[in-house]
Amino acid sequence: MTIRxxxxxxxxxxACGLKSDPQREDLSLFVxxxxxxxxxVYTQNLVYAAPVGLDRQRTPSAEIRAVVVNSGNANACTGxxxxxxxxxxxxxxxxxxxxxxxxxxxxxxxxxGEFLAMDKIASGIAxxxxxxxxxxxxxxxxxxxxLTTDQGVKTASAEQPYHITGLAKGAGMIAPRMATxxxxxxxxxxxxxxxxxxxxxxxxxxxxxxxxxxxxxxxNDTVLLLSSGTAGNGPLEGAxxxxxxxxxxxxxxTLAKQIPADGEGASHxxxxxxxxxxxxxxxxxxARTVADSALVKTAITGNDPNWGRIISAAGYARVPLDPHxxxxxxxxxxxxxxxxxxxxxxxxxSRSMRDHFEVQIHLHLHAGxxxxxxxxxxxTCDYVRFNSEYHT
Numbered sequence: 001m002t003i004r005x006x007x008x009x010x011x012x013x014x015a016c017g018l019k020s021d022p023q024r025e026d027l028s029l030f031v032x033x034x035x036x037x038x039x040x041v042y043t044q045n046l047v048y049a050a051p052v053g054l055d056r057q058r059t060p061s062a063e064i065r066a067v068v069v070n071s072g073n074a075n076a077c078t079g080x081x082x083x084x085x086x087x088x089x090x091x092x093x094x095x096x097x098x099x100x101x102x103x104x105x106x107x108x109x110x111x112x113g114e115f116l117a118m119d120k121i122a123s124g125i126a127x128x129x130x131x132x133x134x135x136x137x138x139x140x141x142x143x144x145x146x147l148t149t150d151q152g153v154k155t156a157s158a159e160q161p162y163h164i165t166g167l168a169k170g171a172g173m174i175a176p177r178m179a180t181x182x183x184x185x186x187x188x189x190x191x192x193x194x195x196x197x198x199x200x201x202x203x204x205x206x207x208x209x210x211x212x213x214x215x216x217x218x219x220n221d222t223v224l225l226l227s228s229g230t231a232g233n234g235p236l237e238g239a240x241x242x243x244x245x246x247x248x249x250x251x252x253x254t255l256a257k258q259i260p261a262d263g264e265g266a267s268h269x270x271x272x273x274x275x276x277x278x279x280x281x282x283x284x285x286x287a288r289t290v291a292d293s294a295l296v297k298t299a300i301t302g303n304d305p306n307w308g309r310i311i312s313a314a315g316y317a318r319v320p321l322d323p324h325x326x327x328x329x330x331x332x333x334x335x336x337x338x339x340x341x342x343x344x345x346x347x348x349x350s351r352s353m354r355d356h357f358e359v360q361i362h363l364h365l366h367a368g369x370x371x372x373x374x375x376x377x378x379x380t381c382d383y384v385r386f387n388s389e390y391h392t
Contacts, residue, residue, distance in 0.1 A: 002136050003155055006163040006188035008033050008228025010132040013145030016124030018072035018110070018117060027124035028145030030067045030184060031097055031132055036228050038064035038105065039196035041204045043221035049076035050086040051106045052222060058105060059224070060193035065099040067184055067224060068106050068125060069146045071169070073116050075108040076219040085116045092122055096129035107182050107222050109169060110148055143167045146182055149386070151262050156254035161243045162189035162231050164251045170259040181259055183208065183223040185251065188231035189244050195235060199245045200225040207252035210284070212291050212376045213263040223252075256375065261357075263377025264386045268300050269358045270378060274314075275371035276364045282319045283372035286363065289317035290374075297379035300359055305349040307335045314363055327364040331356060 005011060011030045018026040040059040042052050058064070068089055075082045090104035108116075132138070143153035146169045154168040170181030191199075204223055225248075236244055261269045272290050277283040290296055293313040299306040307328055315323065324339035331352040334342045353359050359378075377383075 003139060003157045003165060004136060005134055005139055005165055006186050006228060007230040008036065008188060009186050009226070010134050011138050011142040012128040012131040012133065013138070013141030013143070014124055014128045014131065016120045016127065018070055018120055018124075025141055025145035026070060026072045027121070027128055028069045028142040029093065029125065029128035029132065030069075030142065030186070030226070031129075032065050032226065032228055034228070035063045035065055035103065036226050037062050037191050037193050037196050038227075039193065039200045039225045040105070041201055041208075041223045043218055045217045045219050045221075047077065047219050049074055049108060049220040050078060050082040051075060051108045052220060053083070054086045054090070055105045055107070055222060055224070058102060060197040062193050063103050064105060064226065065103040066093050066097055066105070067226070068093045068104065069182065069184070070108050070110075070116070070121060070124070071146050071148050072110040073108060073114055074110045074112045074220050075116055077113045078115055081115060085118055085121075088118060089121060089125070092125045093129070096125055105224060107146075107184070107220070107224070109146065109182055109220050112219060139165070139167075149264055154255055154258040154262070156251045158247045158251050161240065161247065162187055164189075164247055166251050166255050168255040168259065170262075181208065181218065181221050183252075183255055185223070185225045185248070187225070187227050187244075187248070188229065189227055190229035190232035190235050191227040192235045195241065196225050196227055199241070199248055202245065203249040203252040206249060206373075207256040210372070210374045211256050211260050212288060212374060213260050213266075260375045260377040263383070265380040265382025265384075266377035267380055268353070268378040270297070270300055270361060270376045271358055271373060272361045272363070272376065273371065273373045274363045274365065276366045276368060277319070277370045277372075278368035280370045280372050283365075283370050284374065285319050286314050286317040286321075286365075287372050287374035289313050290361065290363070291376035294379055297376070300353065300378040301380050303350045303353040305330050305335060305344075305346055305353065307341065310361060310363070311336060321365050321367065325366040327366070329360070329362040331360050332362075
């Protein structure tokens with residue numbers, strides 16, 4: 001299916017030499033034809049990159065004209081120079097498109113603790129501003145420009161009730177609240193800044209904040225929502241707003257799941273669902289604890305229905321539960337019920353795990369009506385090898 005930006009936006013992605021491979025796109029520019037609404041959700045790491053601090057100051061807003069993204073360098077832990085470099089990027093974009101610097105947002109991703117090559121950034125901004133377009137080739141080039149260790153682009157799109165298109169990157173250093181990942185989502189739906197901020201935060205909670213790869217929270221995580229408002233005469237409210245919010249949540253979930261599915265060296269996507277809890281927060285805490293367990297991850301890698309690792313992880317999640325009511329299914333096959341193992345054929349479960357890239361882990365607490373789901377990747381030798389060699 002052809003993917004395109006909603007009306008009111010243009011983009012470009014170019015290679016300006018920030019990555020070791022000079023042929024790989026490493027700078028992307030997204031431009032709104034007129035001032036648009038923008039909202040953002042950011043990493044909760046107290047050590048955060050300069051672009052995160054800058055964008056926090058400028059969102060939510062009704063006056064954003066552009067977002068510039070560089071990959072290959074995170075501009076994190078770079079002090080006052082890093083902050084000034086982020087500001088300079090917004091000034092350069094503003095000059096290139098005829099906007100004010102405060103109307104420009106910036107995102108960076110890559111190696112931590114190195115200064116940006118601002119001469120290359122400057123030439124990249126000028127080149128990308130001259131190549132802006134609206135077709136699929138422009139969008140895919142921009143999607144490639146935000147990648148680091150990703151195996152491929154991550155996109156999602158919805159046409160109803162309003163056009164939404166999102167791009168994301170991320171494969172390792174993933175542990176939201178917010179997770180290293182970036183996403184920028186565009187829509188033609190008419191929104192106010194406050195509404196955009198609210199629906200984005202709600203969508204992120206059950207999507208980007210429900211993924212984990214390695215339990216390591218990034219310094220740069222950012223999700224931006226930009227609305228051109230070209231599809232309506234007034235801000236959405238009531239049923240129309242609810243429909244848009246649902247579509248936005250589904251788009252964010254599609255994007256978010258692609259991140260652990262592309263986890264560095266991953267052989268499985270783990271989908272951990274916990275239900276029967278007194279609160280969604282409790283369900284999420286248990287699911288996240290299971291997802292982050294190295295022993296659970298390696299069992300999934302080995303297609304081993306080692307239910308003891310899952311049950312014990314649920315038990316140390318610091319959520320009150322009755323172990324005698326606990327039940328577990330793997331790929332829909334009952335493994336554990338009422339605090340004791342059930343009769344199951346281990347070879348059948350193992351074969352099911354081997355035959356499915358997405359392994360379903362379902363825990364029932366039988367203590368309430370709330371549920372949550374977390375997606376994660378398994379833990380392979382390739383993950384260890386890759387990250388032992390990756391300079392940070």
